[in-house]
Amino acid sequence: MSKQELEVIGQGADGCCDGLASAPLDDERVAQLAKVFKALGDPVRLRLLSMIASREGGEVCVCEMTPAFDLSQPTISHHLKLLRQAGLIDCERRGTWVYYWVLPGALDQLAAFLTMPQTAGATA
Amino acid sequence: MSKQELEVIGQGADGCCDGLASAPLDDERVAQLAKVFKALGDPVRLRLLSMIASREGGEVCVCEMTPAFDLSQPTISHHLKLLRQAGLIDCERRGTWVYYWVLPGALDQLAAFLTMPQTAGATA
Numbered sequence: 001m002s003k004q005e006l007e008v009i010g011q012g013a014d015g016c017c018d019g020l021a022s023a024p025l026d027d028e029r030v031a032q033l034a035k036v037f038k039a040l041g042d043p044v045r046l047r048l049l050s051m052i053a054s055r056e057g058g059e060v061c062v063c064e065m066t067p068a069f070d071l072s073q074p075t076i077s078h079h080l081k082l083l084r085q086a087g088l089i090d091c092e093r094r095g096t097w098v099y100y101w102v103l104p105g106a107l108d109q110l111a112a113f114l115t116m117p118q119t120a121g122a123t124a
Numbered sequence: 125m126s127k128q129e130l131e132v133i134g135q136g137a138d139g140c141c142d143g144l145a146s147a148p149l150d151d152e153r154v155a156q157l158a159k160v161f162k163a164l165g166d167p168v169r170l171r172l173l174s175m176i177a178s179r180e181g182g183e184v185c186v187c188e189m190t191p192a193f194d195l196s197q198p199t200i201s202h203h204l205k206l207l208r209q210a211g212l213i214d215c216e217r218r219g220t221w222v223y224y225w226v227l228p229g230a231l232d233q234l235a236a237f238l239t240m241p242q243t244a245g246a247t248a
């Protein structure tokens with residue numbers, strides 16, 4: 001697992017655990033987060049990520065993913081590449097095939113970023 | 125707050141609380157989620173959302189947002205419209221200005237969707 005990729009999504013070097021409600025977010029972090037959300041903002045990529053995330057053993061061969069979509073393997077590989085560049089999944093080639101797995105820390109950190117503080121109670 | 129919008133992100137009528145790891149996700153839900161993530165996948169929209177989410181009182185006038193960006197008010201309004209269409213914020217016109225607030229339930233449900241189950245331990 002690439003620690004670097006997790007850090008991209010997770011915590012800036014200058015502050016821990018800043019979320020959506022802790023503005024101002026610095027420009028670099030915003031750009032990185034937008035890239036990750038953009039990667040998630042496509043139905044095919046969401047389905048691919050879900051397919052990988054829901055796999056019991058944690059790994060899925062690209063050869064299993066292509067038949068599940070009405071798309072060419074290069075197209076599937078392109079979508080997987082975008083998910084990988086966003087730090088959401090990682091992969092390893094073994095012989096003919098490439099195997100993919102989710103980086104759960106990346107997803108958890110994204111979830112933490114989106115979670116609003118519980119102190120924001122009703123102000124009526 | 126629009127209950128309908130929250131339901132778009134949250135739970136399908138046919139199942140509660142399905143997350144990324146609970147495949148297969150149905151096509152309609154995937155399309156809706158992709159729309160929300162796509163709305164988040166832009167630096168300007170993330171900064172706008174963060175600006176609203178971090179506001180103590182919970183509401184921000186559009187007149188306060190425009191000066192914070194090097195963009196025209198119609199452009200800012202367009203980005204806000206996409207966030208609203210995604211069910212992440214809501215707004216109300218009062219006199220000359222429109223006031224925006226975050227729908228925290230929508231963000232929480234998105235966070236829950238991304239959170240991986242903790243049962244996925246090491247299998248080595």
